[in-house]
Amino acid sequence: MASITLKNIKKNYTKDVCVIKGVDLEIKDGEFVVFVGPSGCGKSTLMRMIAGLEDITAGELYIGDTLSNDLHASKRGIAMVFQSYALYPHMSVYDNMAFALKLAGTPKPEIDQRVKKAADILQMSHLLERKPKALSGGQRQRVAIGRAIVRNPKVFLLDEPLSNLDASLRLNMRVELSKLHQELKTTMLYVTHDQVEAMTLADRIVVFNAGIIQQVGSPLEMYENPSNLFVASFLGSPKMNLFEAQLVGVEQNAAVVRLPKGITARAAVNPGSAKVGDKVTLGIRPEHIQLVDESVAGAIPAKVDLVEHLGDTVLAYVEIPGVNEIICMKLPANMTGLKFGDTVRIVFPEQHSMLFDAEGLAFKRHR
Amino acid sequence: MFKSKTLTRALVMGSQYASLILFALFTTFPLLWALSFGLSTDGSTAYFFPQGFIPHIADGEGNYNIGATFSWFERVFVEIPFSTYFKNSMIMSTASVLGTVLISVLAAYPLSRMRFFGRNFIFIAIIATMMLPSEASLVPNYITVTTLGRWANSLQAMLGSDAETWRRFVGINSYFAAIAPSLAGAFGIFLMKQAFEAVPQDLIDAARVDGATEMQILWRIMLPVTTPSIAALSIFTLVNAWNDFLWPSIIMRSKEMQPLAVGVFNDLTGPLSGSQNTLMAAIVLTVIPVLIFFSFTQRYFISGMDGAVK
Ligand SMILES: Nc1ncnc2c1ncn2[C@@H]1O[C@H](COP(=O)(O)OP(=O)(O)O)[C@@H](O)[C@H]1O
Ligand SMILES: [Mg+2]
Numbered sequence: 221m222a223s224i225t226l227k228n229i230k231k232n233y234t235k236d237v238c239v240i241k242g243v244d245l246e247i248k249d250g251e252f253v254v255f256v257g258p259s260g261c262g263k264s265t266l267m268r269m270i271a272g273l274e275d276i277t278a279g280e281l282y283i284g285d286t287l288s289n290d291l292h293a294s295k296r297g298i299a300m301v302f303q304s305y306a307l308y309p310h311m312s313v314y315d316n317m318a319f320a321l322k323l324a325g326t327p328k329p330e331i332d333q334r335v336k337k338a339a340d341i342l343q344m345s346h347l348l349e350r351k352p353k354a355l356s357g358g359q360r361q362r363v364a365i366g367r368a369i370v371r372n373p374k375v376f377l378l379d380e381p382l383s384n385l386d387a388s389l390r391l392n393m394r395v396e397l398s399k400l401h402q403e404l405k406t407t408m409l410y411v412t413h414d415q416v417e418a419m420t421l422a423d424r425i426v427v428f429n430a431g432i433i434q435q436v437g438s439p440l441e442m443y444e445n446p447s448n449l450f451v452a453s454f455l456g457s458p459k460m461n462l463f464e465a466q467l468v469g470v471e472q473n474a475a476v477v478r479l480p481k482g483i484t485a486r487a488a489v490n491p492g493s494a495k496v497g498d499k500v501t502l503g504i505r506p507e508h509i510q511l512v513d514e515s516v517a518g519a520i521p522a523k524v525d526l527v528e529h530l531g532d533t534v535l536a537y538v539e540i541p542g543v544n545e546i547i548c549m550k551l552p553a554n555m556t557g558l559k560f561g562d563t564v565r566i567v568f569p570e571q572h573s574m575l576f577d578a579e580g581l582a583f584k585r586h587r
Numbered sequence: 588m589f590k591s592k593t594l595t596r597a598l599v600m601g602s603q604y605a606s607l608i609l610f611a612l613f614t615t616f617p618l619l620w621a622l623s624f625g626l627s628t629d630g631s632t633a634y635f636f637p638q639g640f641i642p643h644i645a646d647g648e649g650n651y652n653i654g655a656t657f658s659w660f661e662r663v664f665v666e667i668p669f670s671t672y673f674k675n676s677m678i679m680s681t682a683s684v685l686g687t688v689l690i691s692v693l694a695a696y697p698l699s700r701m702r703f704f705g706r707n708f709i710f711i712a713i714i715a716t717m718m719l720p721s722e723a724s725l726v727p728n729y730i731t732v733t734t735l736g737r738w739a740n741s742l743q744a745m746l747g748s749d750a751e752t753w754r755r756f757v758g759i760n761s762y763f764a765a766i767a768p769s770l771a772g773a774f775g776i777f778l779m780k781q782a783f784e785a786v787p788q789d790l791i792d793a794a795r796v797d798g799a800t801e802m803q804i805l806w807r808i809m810l811p812v813t814t815p816s817i818a819a820l821s822i823f824t825l826v827n828a829w830n831d832f833l834w835p836s837i838i839m840r841s842k843e844m845q846p847l848a849v850g851v852f853n854d855l856t857g858p859l860s861g862s863q864n865t866l867m868a869a870i871v872l873t874v875i876p877v878l879i880f881f882s883f884t885q886r887y888f889i890s891g892m893d894g895a896v897k
Contacts, residue, residue: 268792302789306789306792307894308790308793308812309812309892309894309895319799352894355894367793
């Protein structure tokens with residue numbers, strides 16, 4: 221078990237292409253931290269640098285209290301689970317899991333005991349004699365995780381371990397990984413591009429984009445208080461609705477913005493130094509937009525474009541005449557009467573509206 | 588409708604089999620002919636078609652009937668020191684296969700998997716040697732071998748002995764001299780480099796994280812997953828070494844050191860040679876070990892990478 225400290229870590233693959241542009245992060249002992257970001261943003265690169273598979277161009281990496289920049293991968297006490305599983309095809313499941321222990325010169329009885337215990341935890345004791353090619357995708361992933369467990373590593377690194385599994389298996393494995401972490405209490409670093417995995421697994425989420433950390437925080441905190449537009453639109457499914465708007469009124473604990481066609485909306489934010497006339501972006505999550513009667517003051521008329529029934533919820537895509545953005549609304553499952561072409565009235569509740577300035581940084585929310 | 592479908596399938600299958608059988612006949616007919624010749628009493632039917640492909644024995648009254656005799660095969664062992672040649676061929680081929688595989692693997696791994704200055708240049712230089720015809724290296728190699736023999740002698744003399752026995756290990760008439768020039772071949776290095784490059788990087792990284800050194804990665808991960816390429820390289824090297832004639836015939840001056848290809852040629856062809864039947868029997872005997880080796884290696888040609896990565 222160990223903490224991990226990254227101090228201004230940078231990575232250049234070639235002289236002028238900088239993939240990781242200075243990452244500062246402290247991961248506490250026993251924490252489950254999820255790195256999330258779009259494909260190609262450098263998540264794997266960062267992971268591989270921590271694992272010792274890729275040179276660190278600049279900065280300092282501490283595992284525990286040890287400066288580990290130049291420590292060989294095998295000496296770092298980490299175990300890694302690869303997206304591609306990377307099982308040794310010529311070895312049985314047992315030998316796959318025992319490989320690292322054999323290399324380390326562990327006595328045979330202890331190897332046996334540890335492999336069997338890991339197999340037990342992952343419920344694959346009956347697969348130990350098989351070769352990887354005789355396993356299903358989910359079973360292979362278990363072996364890959366088992367291979368990491370047997371070594372009692374200080375840190376687990378998991379690089380998109382579930383993205384090759386089908387949806388239901390992914391859900392199962394997600395739950396199991398969560399349990400596994402509770403059981404082992406080992407520091408885990410988990411990389412994914414799937415924000416649902418991030419939200420459900422993490423103690424803390426690190427949203428990563430273009431080689432820079434966008435925001436670090438607990439899942440709910442990130443969801444409620446995204447620090448910028450990227451985080452706001454990356455977390456949440458369906459995505460947050462965003463509207464280009466202009467600031468027309470500044471109050472102590474609220475801002476008034478105007479959308480095209482003279483529609484105004486209020487957001488409960490602290491306007492800070494913003495001035496009337498500034499360009500801003502109004503953001504509101506699909507589940508927060510309300511469907512109201514005509515009689516309600518300030519209700520905005522809109523036309524239904526598409527209705528999707530998901531069983532537990534209804535997604536309605538509506539359009540306000542004159543506003544370019546299609547608006548997504550998440551409604552309760554009993555709203556089955558809605559259909560294409562209907563005219564509805566919607567309201568953007570003030571306390572759920574977020575505001576972002578021209579640079580994309582969020583205004584502090586007030587409640 | 589149904590009938591015509593089965594008919595079409597039968598026709599397709601039939602023509603596929605027919606063409607494959609034709610091709611097999613085309614490639615094996617020299618061997619079949621030699622076998623039939625070697626099993627016949629004499630060569631009188633060998634040059635007729637199709638009788639030439641069926642062994643015939645004489646009945647003593649000038650008639651030839653279908654049948655076979657092993658007497659020429661027995662004669663081979665009487666007329667020439669076949670066992671000696673066979674032993675030499677075995678030693679040289681085995682050493683060639685082991686040496687070539689070892690050198691190719693050790694050279695290909697860094698060329699394919701490590702980053703170092705001048706890697707591409709070195710690889711291109713190795714590949715460039717494939718452009719040279721092998722005859723071009725005969726003279727330089729010969730000079731090298733004789734020089735090595737002289738050095739061995741001088742070294743032995745320097746150490747206080749004048750027995751001149753060390754020359755036998757590296758100079759003319761040595762196994763070493765007969766196989767050394769072909770060990771570090773560009774083909775083997777190229778083949779193994781391609782095979783290593785096809786191994787997913789994740790597999791190597793996984794082993795590295797598991798604590799394996801570069802050598803352990805090579806022997807315990809890379810080699811097992813590239814067995815098809817190693818099997819191909821082994822067979823290719825074996826056939827080349829087994830059939831190599833020119834270089835061993837230059838280096839192996841003494842009869843006791845000659846391999847089959849050289850010995851059979853020297854003893855059984857030419858104006859003073861025995862019957863052609865003995866020659867054919869010897870040729871068949873020479874080919875058999877290679878066929879056996881091939882049948883054993885065949886099962887390694889299945890892919891070794893199944894199940895590694897998704
Ligand atoms: N070995 C490499 N050489 C050069 N560029 C690389 C290499 N590996 C990754 N990259 C580049 O670095 C960026 C980040 O890659 P990666 O860390 O794999 O992203 P992610 O895992 O977030 O999808 C990508 O633009 C990719 O093209
Ligand atoms: Mg990746």
